[in-house]
Amino acid sequence: MKIGLFFGSFNPIHIGHLIVANTMVETTDLDRVWFIVSPQNPFKKQKDLLHEFDRLDMVEKAIFDNANFSVSDVEFAMTRPSYTIDTLLLLRQKYPKHDFVLIIGGDNLADFPKWKNAQQILDEFGLYVYPRPQSKPSDLQMHERVRMVEAPLLDISATFIRKCLRLGASVRYLVPQEVEHYLLQKKFYL
Numbered sequence: 001m002k003i004g005l006f007f008g009s010f011n012p013i014h015i016g017h018l019i020v021a022n023t024m025v026e027t028t029d030l031d032r033v034w035f036i037v038s039p040q041n042p043f044k045k046q047k048d049l050l051h052e053f054d055r056l057d058m059v060e061k062a063i064f065d066n067a068n069f070s071v072s073d074v075e076f077a078m079t080r081p082s083y084t085i086d087t088l089l090l091l092r093q094k095y096p097k098h099d100f101v102l103i104i105g106g107d108n109l110a111d112f113p114k115w116k117n118a119q120q121i122l123d124e125f126g127l128y129v130y131p132r133p134q135s136k137p138s139d140l141q142m143h144e145r146v147r148m149v150e151a152p153l154l155d156i157s158a159t160f161i162r163k164c165l166r167l168g169a170s171v172r173y174l175v176p177q178e179v180e181h182y183l184l185q186k187k188f189y190l
């Protein structure tokens with residue numbers, strides 16, 4: 001089984017994430033996508049970062065009806081910040097029969113060489129990249145271990161959704177209905 005690992009803060013998960021994951025399953029050789037909720041991105045310090053359990057709950061609500069998707073809290077028990085290579089190595093050890101690839105959005109490619117053990121991630125796992133508006137150019141686009149997936153650009157971000165909620169604007173259609181209800185019920189990001 002070839003699995004795409006889609007790491008993120010998911011603060012909160014939105015339809016952009018779901019379209020990325022679905023495109024990977026439908027248009028590449030990936031059989032499944034696992035969403036890995038990261039407690040703390042090493043490059044991001046966010047004051048409005050929800051507790052990881054709340055972000056995990058929302059991912060579960062977003063993917064419950066898609067048999068190709070799963071979510072993992074494996075990073076919750078690991079050291080912070082969340083370094084992707086550490087998790088990749090752990091998952092490979094735990095699931096020796098699976099073949100793992102890392103999925104990222106195009107905005108993460110330019111800074112990817114600054115990630116911990118970036119070369120090892122490239123060599124041993126490889127990257128599948130979904131294009132994203134306003135991404136900085138990167139030489140890695142041509143790298144043999146990087147697959148640029150052709151798909152529609154989605155100008156949707158968790159930042160925009162948090163802003164809508166702060167302003168009292170509806171996030172209907174930007175997040176799945178179950179996630180919208182949960183966000184409103186819990187009064188998140190107000």
Ligand SMILES: Nc1ncnc2c1ncn2[C@@H]1O[C@H](COP(=O)(O)OP(=O)(O)OP(=O)(O)O)[C@@H](O)[C@H]1O
Pocket residue numbers: 007008009010011016017020103104105106107108130131132133154155156157158159160
């Ligand atoms: N609209 C999108 N198009 C392509 N990739 C995306 C999109 N939104 C998120 N991603 C990718 O999903 C992964 C997780 O992203 P993340 O949870 O940080 O969402 P985000 O919308 O970028 O959040 P924020 O606005 O808080 O920075 C990253 O690899 C990111 O590049």
Ligand SMILES: O=C(O)c1ccc[n+]([C@@H]2O[C@H](COP(=O)([O-])O)[C@@H](O)[C@H]2O)c1
Pocket residue numbers: 007008009010037038040041042043044082083084085114115116
């Ligand atoms: O391992 C690293 O050095 C590293 C550097 C930057 C980001 N990451 C991971 O990339 C994922 C995407 O982050 P985010 O916050 O944009 O959703 C998240 O799981 C981070 O932990 C990992």
